Amino acid sequence: MSENHTRSVDEPSYLKYKGRYRGIFAWIFSTDHKRIGLLYLWSILTFFIVGAILGLLMKMELISPGKNIMGPQTYNGFFTLHGIIMIFLIVIPGLPAVFGNFFLPIMIGAKDVAFPRLNLTSWWLYLLGAFVVLTSQFTGGGPPDTGWTFYAPYSFQTPTNMLPAVTGAFILGFSSILTGLNFIVTIHRMRAPGMGWFKMPLFPWSLYATGWIQVIATPIVGVTLLMIIAERVLNIGFFNPALGGDPILYQHLFWIYSHPAVYIMILPAMGAISEIIPTFARKTIFGYKAIIVSTIAIAFVGYFVWGHHMFTSGMSGVALYTFSILTFLVAIPSAIKVFNWVSTMHKASIILKTPFYWAVSFIFVFMIGGFSGLVLGALATNVHLHDTHFVVAHFHFIVFGGTGFAFLGAMHYWFPKIFGRKYDAGWANIGWITFFIGFITLYVPMFYLGIAGMPRRYYDYVEVFHGGNIISSFGSIILIAGIAIVIANLVKSAISGEKADQNPWGGRTLEWEVPSPPPLENFDEIPHVTRGPYDYS
Amino acid sequence: MEQTSGNTHIHRDDEASKIGMWLFIFTEMLLFGGLFIVYSIYRYLHPVAFELAAGELDVAVGTANTVILLISSMTIAMSITAMQKGNKKLTIALLGATLFLALAFLVNKYFEWGSKISHGLYPGSDRLHEFGHGDTLFFGLYYFMTGLHALHIIIGLVVIAFVMYRVHREMVHSTKFALLENTGLYWHLVDLIWIFLFPLFYLVT
Amino acid sequence: MENNGKHHIVPYKTHITVLLGLIVLTALSVAVTSIELGPLTVTVALVLASAKALIVLIYFMHLKFDNIIYSIMVAFIIFSIVSIIVITFLDYLFR
Numbered sequence: 001m002s003e004n005h006t007r008s009v010d011e012p013s014y015l016k017y018k019g020r021y022r023g024i025f026a027w028i029f030s031t032d033h034k035r036i037g038l039l040y041l042w043s044i045l046t047f048f049i050v051g052a053i054l055g056l057l058m059k060m061e062l063i064s065p066g067k068n069i070m071g072p073q074t075y076n077g078f079f080t081l082h083g084i085i086m087i088f089l090i091v092i093p094g095l096p097a098v099f100g101n102f103f104l105p106i107m108i109g110a111k112d113v114a115f116p117r118l119n120l121t122s123w124w125l126y127l128l129g130a131f132v133v134l135t136s137q138f139t140g141g142g143p144p145d146t147g148w149t150f151y152a153p154y155s156f157q158t159p160t161n162m163l164p165a166v167t168g169a170f171i172l173g174f175s176s177i178l179t180g181l182n183f184i185v186t187i188h189r190m191r192a193p194g195m196g197w198f199k200m201p202l203f204p205w206s207l208y209a210t211g212w213i214q215v216i217a218t219p220i221v222g223v224t225l226l227m228i229i230a231e232r233v234l235n236i237g238f239f240n241p242a243l244g245g246d247p248i249l250y251q252h253l254f255w256i257y258s259h260p261a262v263y264i265m266i267l268p269a270m271g272a273i274s275e276i277i278p279t280f281a282r283k284t285i286f287g288y289k290a291i292i293v294s295t296i297a298i299a300f301v302g303y304f305v306w307g308h309h310m311f312t313s314g315m316s317g318v319a320l321y322t323f324s325i326l327t328f329l330v331a332i333p334s335a336i337k338v339f340n341w342v343s344t345m346h347k348a349s350i351i352l353k354t355p356f357y358w359a360v361s362f363i364f365v366f367m368i369g370g371f372s373g374l375v376l377g378a379l380a381t382n383v384h385l386h387d388t389h390f391v392v393a394h395f396h397f398i399v400f401g402g403t404g405f406a407f408l409g410a411m412h413y414w415f416p417k418i419f420g421r422k423y424d425a426g427w428a429n430i431g432w433i434t435f436f437i438g439f440i441t442l443y444v445p446m447f448y449l450g451i452a453g454m455p456r457r458y459y460d461y462v463e464v465f466h467g468g469n470i471i472s473s474f475g476s477i478i479l480i481a482g483i484a485i486v487i488a489n490l491v492k493s494a495i496s497g498e499k500a501d502q503n504p505w506g507g508r509t510l511e512w513e514v515p516s517p518p519p520l521e522n523f524d525e526i527p528h529v530t531r532g533p534y535d536y537s
Numbered sequence: 538m539e540q541t542s543g544n545t546h547i548h549r550d551d552e553a554s555k556i557g558m559w560l561f562i563f564t565e566m567l568l569f570g571g572l573f574i575v576y577s578i579y580r581y582l583h584p585v586a587f588e589l590a591a592g593e594l595d596v597a598v599g600t601a602n603t604v605i606l607l608i609s610s611m612t613i614a615m616s617i618t619a620m621q622k623g624n625k626k627l628t629i630a631l632l633g634a635t636l637f638l639a640l641a642f643l644v645n646k647y648f649e650w651g652s653k654i655s656h657g658l659y660p661g662s663d664r665l666h667e668f669g670h671g672d673t674l675f676f677g678l679y680y681f682m683t684g685l686h687a688l689h690i691i692i693g694l695v696v697i698a699f700v701m702y703r704v705h706r707e708m709v710h711s712t713k714f715a716l717l718e719n720t721g722l723y724w725h726l727v728d729l730i731w732i733f734l735f736p737l738f739y740l741v742t
Numbered sequence: 743m744e745n746n747g748k749h750h751i752v753p754y755k756t757h758i759t760v761l762l763g764l765i766v767l768t769a770l771s772v773a774v775t776s777i778e779l780g781p782l783t784v785t786v787a788l789v790l791a792s793a794k795a796l797i798v799l800i801y802f803m804h805l806k807f808d809n810i811i812y813s814i815m816v817a818f819i820i821f822s823i824v825s826i827i828v829i830t831f832l833d834y835l836f837r
Contacts, residue, residue, distance in 0.1 A: 114550070114553045114557065115553075115557060118557075177564055181557055181560045181561065181564075182557075184556070184560060185553050185556045185557045185560070188553070188556055189550055189552060189553040189556065190553075215560050215563055215564055216563060216564075216567055216819065216822055217567075218564070219564045219565070219567040219568035219570075219571065220567055220568070220570070220571040220826075222568055222571075223568045223569075223571040223572055223685075224571060226685075227575075227681070230660075230681055234660040234661050235660065235661035236660040236661065236673075236677035236680075236681065237660075237670075237673045237674060237677055238575065238674070238677060238678075238681075243666070243670060243673050243674075244579075244582075244583065244669070244670020244671065244673055244674050245674065246578070246579075246582070248833070249574075249575060249578055249830075252574075252830050252833070253571055253574065253575070256571070256826055256830075303822065303825075303826075304825060304826070304829055307829070307833070314837075315833045315837070316832065316833050316834070316835070316836035316837040317836060318832050318833075318835075318836040319829075319832040319833035319836065322829065322832055555808075559812060559815060559816075563815070563819045566819055566823065567819070567822075567823065570823040570826070570827075573823075573827070574826065574827050574830055577827060577831075578830065578831075578834055581831070581834055581835075582834070596772065596776075600768065600772055603768050604765060604768065607761060607764045607765060607768065608761065610761075610798065610802050611757050611758070611760070611761040611802070614752070614757050614801075614802045615754055615757050617752075618751060618752055618753065618754055618757070621751045622751065721802075721803075722803055725798055725799075725802045725803045728798060728802075729795050729798055729799070732791050732794045732795050732798065733788075733791050733795070735768075735791070736771055736775065736787035736788065736790070736791050737787075740771060740772065740775040740783075740787050741775060741783050741784045741787050742775070742783075
């Protein structure tokens with residue numbers, strides 16, 4: 001994008017430099033955006049392993065009808081914890097907190113984010129929130145069993161230990177808001193000279209839109225969770241029908257945040273994909289501005305579609321139609337993006353490398369997830385499919401398929417930059433194909449089970465669903481194997497991989513113009529940007 | 538390297554802090570926005586009970602608190618003018634006035650809540666449940682929203698006291714007063730919320 | 743940064759005028775709502791409150807003297823809040 005700004009080679013990288021603190025304290029008290037990104041990476045990895053094992057155990061329970069390895073209460077606790085961990089601890093922070101922290105400042109030519117200390121505070125809040133959530137498992141009346149949605153009135157009537165879970169989710173919301181706030185200010189104030197809004201790469205753009213959703217949607221769930229706490233402690237009656245409250249209002253408030261939260265998960269994923277594809281297609285991205293506009297449109301329209309989670313709750317007809325139409329509208333910008341990615345690849349001399357495999361498989365699973373979303377967004381089919389395994393398959397295709405594939409794609413794309421080492425491409429490809437096959441085998445049967453009428457959130461089912469569940473549970477084992485291969489390969493390569501070049505893929509965005517791994521403040525001098533982000537001419 | 542901490546470039550950007558503060562204010566607006574949704578829905582569902590319950594609140598106390606907060610908003614806005622003109626003494630005096638008014642607001646609130654509670658009107662009380670659903674929800678919202686607002690006042694008190702100390706030590710001065718400015722923004726937000734709480738709970742009877 | 747410390751100074755007199763205006767509006771809303779207006783009461787009270795809020799935003803919170811971007815952001819936030827209230831009411835009004 002600009003002239004070379006490489007620092008002298010002997011300058012220590014962010015991994016090596018010596019700060020005020022030693023050992024682990026040099027990391028957990030570091031305000032360097034790259035170290036904070038890695039702190040998030042390790043925390044998320046840890047929680048992901050826990051969440052994935054919970055998921056695997058649930059699939060083992062479902063491998064045959066009746067009780068296999070756990071009873072109903074344990075199963076309820078498992079899907080609740082699986083949901084809380086995967087949503088609040090992994091996919092919501094996910095790409096923004098790891099890659100956003102690491103690459104946003106570098107990609108816009110800045111030395112750090114706008115508020116480095118606030119950034120560290122976000123991570124500490126994240127950790128505190130995670131800790132508080134997890135205490136709910138071991139104290140009080142036992143693990144919460146409401147599902148991650150905390151639906152009223154059950155959430156303030158269940159004897160299980162709801163308070164820590166809800167309080168923890170509140171703290172995690174705070175952490176998410178602070179990250180979003182930090183990114184917005186960083187993008188407004190710290191772009192390198194010459195980098196106008198429309199010379200900014202697409203990953204920062206997606207973080208900008210995500211930041212806004214975090215800032216304007218998260219407070220609503222924050223106050224809703226506070227109301228649940230007040231409800232349990234003071235018996236106020238906000239959502240208690242016996243005292244005049246309306247439980248459906250809880251669902252409204254909850255989804256006013258939690259639907260946009262889906263876009264917090266998927267927009268940065270789309271941003272990362274928009275970085276990977278032009279690099280490996282060796283072409284300027286097709287429709288750069290269209291992607292930006294669609295990003296903003298998704299963020300904006302996505303803010304007003306929450307009601308499609310509540311089609312069977314007894315909402316008014318007018319609300320049903322409105323939410324259904326808006327839901328269909330939000331599919332348009334998503335489709336524009338898919339169109340642009342495919343057009344970028346069209347007639348390009350594509351270099352087939354692992355990140356590219358992840359990116360194209362992202363498009364594949366995202367499209368299946370998106371189309372099944374339209375099935376659910378249509379009122380008539382929704383009545384049949386609501387609360388069945390179809391819904392479970394749909395949101396795993398989007399949330400795990402979409403965000404997960406993009407996260408691992410981004411991981412393989414930026415790995416040489418983050419750790420300064422190459423990974424073993426052979427094992428990376430084996431990991432990817434195992435992951436992909438496992439993913440499809442696990443979730444596709446759920447679509448059929450859902451259409452056949454198998455409800456979600458039950459530890460047991462009737463014999464007629466047995467076949468599909470065997471395939472699905474079998475898929476979960478393959479998927480776990482794939483995850484294990486990917487993680488093992490990356491961890492091993494991070495420790496002992498071959499040294500990587502500054503720009504192994506031939507990318508044109510600014511992060512490829514600093515050494516791998518980057519030095520403490522990224523740039524010797526702030527670069528002057530003269531070209532657009534994907535200039536391969 | 539010569540670095541002593543994780544982040545060495547002392548990078549000062551007042552405009553960035555201000556955008557950050559505004560974004561924080563937006564989150565606060567939406568936090569209360571969520572509560573206003575709840576209020577408006579329940580008011581729509583229980584119009585008569587809400588009107589009668591609002592009649593229980595003392596308009597005089599509410600009006601007094603409104604005026605107190607409005608004046609305090611002015612004093613803190615003036616303190617920024619004083620700071621810009623380099624008048625340290627006046628800045629501290631005006632911040633002190635703001636602090637005093639905030640305390641007065643809390644004292645009023647304390648007696649108001651106290652008298653309601655002594656009449657058996659508090660969340661979960663039997664008396665409230667006898668009155669019926671509308672009253673239960675009205676007073677539930679009253680305590681929750683004014684309580685959350687009062688919490689913001691208390692946080693504001695601490696922050697203003699901190700700024701006063703900073704001004705006193707001249708860590709905030711006429712060319713570097715972003716902290717004072719942002720505290721002012723926060724305090725005006727507290728005022729903004731009250732501007733809507735006041736008519737919704739005290740006036741529309 | 744070039745913007746540090748470069749600020750419009752609002753005179754004391756403006757602050758006092760603004761405060762007087764706000765107090766007049768407060769008195770007005772107390773007076774008007776004490777009259778029996780029926781369903782109009784809520785409307786009048788909210789209109790007056792919005793007027794007060796705008797004055798606070800424009801003068802006390804310096805929107806008038808700051809970069810236009812702040813006003814745009816505030817307008818966007820107000821629009822968002824109003825929209826979610828309206829959309830939520832689509833459910834309750836027609837239930």
